Amino acid sequence: MFQALKGIDLTIHRGEFVAIMGPSGSGKSTLMNLLGCLDTPTTGSYRYEGIEVETLNANQRSLLRRYALGFVFQGFNLLPRTSALENVELPLLYRGMARKEREEKSIAALNSVGLPNKLNNTPGELSGGQQQRVAIARAIVTEPSTLFADEPTGNLDSVTTQDVVEILTRLNANRGITILLVTHEEDVAACARRTIVIKDGLVASDTTRS
Amino acid sequence: MIWNAFAIAVREISRNLTRAFLTVLGIFIGVASIITMVTLGEGATLAVKEQISSLGSNLLTLRPGAGFGSRGSSAGVPHFTEKDAVILGEQIASIAAIAPVRTASLSTIYLNNARASTITGTTSTYFQINKWNIAEGRFFTDADLRSGSAVCVIGNTVRVELFGTDNPIGASIRIGRASIEVIGLLATKGQAGMGDQDDTIIMPLSTLQRRLIGRTSSNDINQISISAVEGTDSIALIAEITQIMRQRRNLQSNQDNDFNIFDTRQIAETLGSTTQLMTMLLAAVAGVSLLVGGIGIMNIMLVSVTERTREIGIRLAIGATASEVLLQFLVEAVTLSCIGGLVGILLAFALCYGLAQVIKVPFHFNTQINVIAFAFSAIVGVLFGYTPARRAAKLNPIDALRHE
Numbered sequence: 001m002f003q004a005l006k007g008i009d010l011t012i013h014r015g016e017f018v019a020i021m022g023p024s025g026s027g028k029s030t031l032m033n034l035l036g037c038l039d040t041p042t043t044g045s046y047r048y049e050g051i052e053v054e055t056l057n058a059n060q061r062s063l064l065r066r067y068a069l070g071f072v073f074q075g076f077n078l079l080p081r082t083s084a085l086e087n088v089e090l091p092l093l094y095r096g097m098a099r100k101e102r103e104e105k106s107i108a109a110l111n112s113v114g115l116p117n118k119l120n121n122t123p124g125e126l127s128g129g130q131q132q133r134v135a136i137a138r139a140i141v142t143e144p145s146t147l148f149a150d151e152p153t154g155n156l157d158s159v160t161t162q163d164v165v166e167i168l169t170r171l172n173a174n175r176g177i178t179i180l181l182v183t184h185e186e187d188v189a190a191c192a193r194r195t196i197v198i199k200d201g202l203v204a205s206d207t208t209r210s
Numbered sequence: 211m212i213w214n215a216f217a218i219a220v221r222e223i224s225r226n227l228t229r230a231f232l233t234v235l236g237i238f239i240g241v242a243s244i245i246t247m248v249t250l251g252e253g254a255t256l257a258v259k260e261q262i263s264s265l266g267s268n269l270l271t272l273r274p275g276a277g278f279g280s281r282g283s284s285a286g287v288p289h290f291t292e293k294d295a296v297i298l299g300e301q302i303a304s305i306a307a308i309a310p311v312r313t314a315s316l317s318t319i320y321l322n323n324a325r326a327s328t329i330t331g332t333t334s335t336y337f338q339i340n341k342w343n344i345a346e347g348r349f350f351t352d353a354d355l356r357s358g359s360a361v362c363v364i365g366n367t368v369r370v371e372l373f374g375t376d377n378p379i380g381a382s383i384r385i386g387r388a389s390i391e392v393i394g395l396l397a398t399k400g401q402a403g404m405g406d407q408d409d410t411i412i413m414p415l416s417t418l419q420r421r422l423i424g425r426t427s428s429n430d431i432n433q434i435s436i437s438a439v440e441g442t443d444s445i446a447l448i449a450e451i452t453q454i455m456r457q458r459r460n461l462q463s464n465q466d467n468d469f470n471i472f473d474t475r476q477i478a479e480t481l482g483s484t485t486q487l488m489t490m491l492l493a494a495v496a497g498v499s500l501l502v503g504g505i506g507i508m509n510i511m512l513v514s515v516t517e518r519t520r521e522i523g524i525r526l527a528i529g530a531t532a533s534e535v536l537l538q539f540l541v542e543a544v545t546l547s548c549i550g551g552l553v554g555i556l557l558a559f560a561l562c563y564g565l566a567q568v569i570k571v572p573f574h575f576n577t578q579i580n581v582i583a584f585a586f587s588a589i590v591g592v593l594f595g596y597t598p599a600r601r602a603a604k605l606n607p608i609d610a611l612r613h614e
Contacts, residue, residue: 038527038608059531065607066529077524077611080517081225091528096214138528 004030005041006201012180014145017172019192020182027201029150032182036069036148037061049145066094070139070177074151076131078123084110084134085119091142109137113167129160136167146178147171153188165191212541215534219541232510233595234550237587240503241554242561244496248579249562251489253571258485260572261399262478268306268442269339271472272434272451287468290431292415294458298434302450304442309336311433312415314423319384320372327368329385329411331418332435339437342412347379347394350414358416363394365408385411388421444473493579500583504590511594516613519602523610532603539599540592547591551584558583 004027012018012035022028033039034046037053040061046053048064056064065071078087088106097105110116113133123131132152139147149168153161169191171177183189194208223230274287292310299308312331317324330336337349350361362385369378378392390413399407419425438447448471455469518539525535559575566573602610 033608038611039606059533062526062529062531065527069529071527073611077520077527079521079524086221090525093214093218094525094528094530094534142529 004201005034008044008198008201008203010196010203010206012178014178015172015176016194017169017179017192018181019189019195020180020198021184021186021189021195022198022204023184026198028182028198031198032148032150032180035180036071037065038071066091067142068145070142070144070147072132072135072139072147072149072152074154076123076128076135076155078131078134078138080124081122083120083122084115084126084137087123087134088138088141091138095142105141106137109141110134112140113137114163127160128155129157129163132156132160132164133167136164140171140175140177143175144177146180149179149181151182151184153183153185161185161188212537215537215541218538219545222538223542223545226514229510229514230546233507233546233591234553236503236506236510237547237550237591238503238554238557240496240500240590241551241583241587242557243499244493244583245555245558245576245579246561246565247492247496248489249558249574249576250565250569250571251485251492252576253562253566253573254569255482255485255489256574257571258481259478262474262481268438268440268444269474270436270438270444270447270451271474272436272455272469273472274432274469276466276468276470288459289429290434290469291428292431293428294431294455295434297458298436298451298454301454302447304439304447304450305436306439307335307339307437309333309339309435310415310431311336311435312418312431313433314418316386316422318368318372318411320381323372323374325368325371327385327411328409329362329413329418329422331413331415331422333415336412336435339435342399343397345395345397347392349394350412355414355416358414358420360388360390360417360421361393362390362411362413362417363396364392364412365396365410366398367406367409368411369395386422390417390421444475448473500586500590503587504594507591508594511598515598515602518599519605519610519613522599522602523605523607523613526603526607526610535603536596536599540596543592543595544588546595547588550591551587554587555580555584 008031020028020031030039034041035048037048037056041054044054048068051064053061053064071077079090085103085106088109089102092102092105107116107119110119113136115130115133115137118126118130118134121130123134126134132155136152147168152168153164156164165188168179168181172179179192181188181192189195194206196206197204272290274289276287290310295308295310299305309332314329314331315326316329318327333355334349334352336342337344342349344363345366347363349363350359353359354361362383364372364378372378372383373381378395380391380393382389382391384390396408396410396412419430436451438444451471452467456467459468461468522535525538526532558580562573602613605613
């Protein structure tokens with residue numbers, strides 16, 4: 001059996017901004033999916049805020065994602081034919097929040113990513129950069145303690161890449177959200193204080209800027 | 211949680227109206243066709259039964275000739291006599307009423323209207339045997355029969371053709387060479403399997419014999435109508451009649467019957483089972499169309515499964531539990547199936563109502579088939595809408611997200 005990760009020993013502290021780098025196929029995305037509870041490891045132990053994640057069932061992992069984690073993907077993963085506002089509202093809907101509060105929070109989130117005028121546009125009517133900003137708004141509208149971003153700038157040009165990096169940096173600095181950012185672009189990784197390089201399923205280097 | 215799933219499901223349906231429409235279409239065509247076919251088929255069965263029973267339920271008709279088929283010709287076979295009818299009525303206890311019948315086809319004229327009509331000469335028991343009711347005027351009486359009065363009663367078709375909107379009662383029509391007064395109008399019976407029963411003129415047998423066609427022989431009765439006592443075994447009755455008639459017609463034991471007995475109850479049973487078979491055939495055809503509708507739904511669901519698997523992945527990733535996602539898909543499937551089923555039932559109701567009038571069968575709402583069709587459509591919709599979702603919701607979120 002192919003092992004994407006062979007032995008990773010990591011501790012990430014609350015409020016850190018970590019960039020995970022590595023060549024294609026190094027296992028960096030797998031690492032992030034495991035940390036984000038989107039995938040389950042075959043062996044090993046993972047504690048999130050003291051919770052033994054590998055002992056949780058699928059339902060409990062869903063609830064952990066619902067209340068603590070946010071995701072941004074390379075391919076945006078917005079619901080098609082669904083307005084930006086409704087996409088952002090979705091995680092709040094699963095939290096059972098009342099309609100009015102849901103709308104206020106979603107509008108605020110879209111404002112904070114610089115999209116106050118695109119509430120009713122569907123993904124098809126938005127550019128890549130705008131779609132990714134909607135996805136970020138959806139990830140942060142629940143005020144998660146940790147945000148996972150898997151190659152969030154992989155499909156974007158350099159100008160919009162810069163926008164997204166700025167938004168992430170601001171979220172980490174102002175709101176204290178822990179951010180794990182997977183990327184293979186040096187200048188994107190440069191915004192993080194700590195950079196972990198994965199190679200062949202192992203940690204090759206782990207450096208923290210002072 | 212249920213309300214939440216319902217809200218999400220309705221939102222999801224409204225977002226993809228084409229998919230929703232195609233799903234509903236598959237269901238409602240299936241439902242509408244099966245209900246329509248079964249309901250109309252049953253209506254036809256009912257109509258046949260009603261018409262047969264309007265002929266008279268225990269009615270037997272004695273005719274000269276060997277019966278149906280190639281040997282059934284009545285040419286050269288002697289007709290019956292009035293005495294035959296009297297003897298049968300006297301000797302067989304299970305005969306409730308008996309009437310000799312002589313028919314003739316003659317031209318009838320009223321003012322400027324002329325047409326050929328079948329004239330029936332008989333006794334007054336004929337009305338009772340054949341379940342005729344009077345709409346206006348009166349039947350003729352035994353006194354009319356004895357004196358051979360120039361009176362007749364007419365069926366509604368004759369009234370319409372000859373009199374139009376005029377009142378026929380008391381008017382005189384010319385039948386053949388004689389002028390006959392109309393004393394009664396019969397209540398309509400409608401179309402039976404064997405032609406328009408209302409196209410008839412009935413008069414005393416003696417009137418027909420003496421005034422219209424003249425009498426050349428006593429063997430001039432071409433039909434004897436018999437009604438049996440309620441609950442009679444018609445096979446035994448037919449045997450008794452056959453025995454007496456063979457005697458009276460001097461048939462040797464090596465000779466076949468030269469008369470036949472037509473039993474309406476047997477005809478009713480045969481026709482009833484034939485139409486029932488038709489209904490079952492129609493139901494089978496409709497069942498196939500329901501199945502085709504189901505396959506249509508399955509196709510729509512399978513085509514959208516990639517998109518929907520990704521959708522499930524997204525929902526799981528942002529924190530929905532598998533059961534919440536499944537509940538949403540279940541509500542979606544149930545909602546679409548129920549809408550399809552209800553629209554199908556309404557359409558079938560309208561179709562049955564309209565078509566029943568066009569093809570002249572009674573419309574009778576069949577609760578059972580409506581429930582069956584609705585339940586089937588709901589099951590098909592839920593099965594095909596829910597099963598792919600169940601598979602997707604069991605995946606790791608990341609595998610659902612990456613589904614191609």
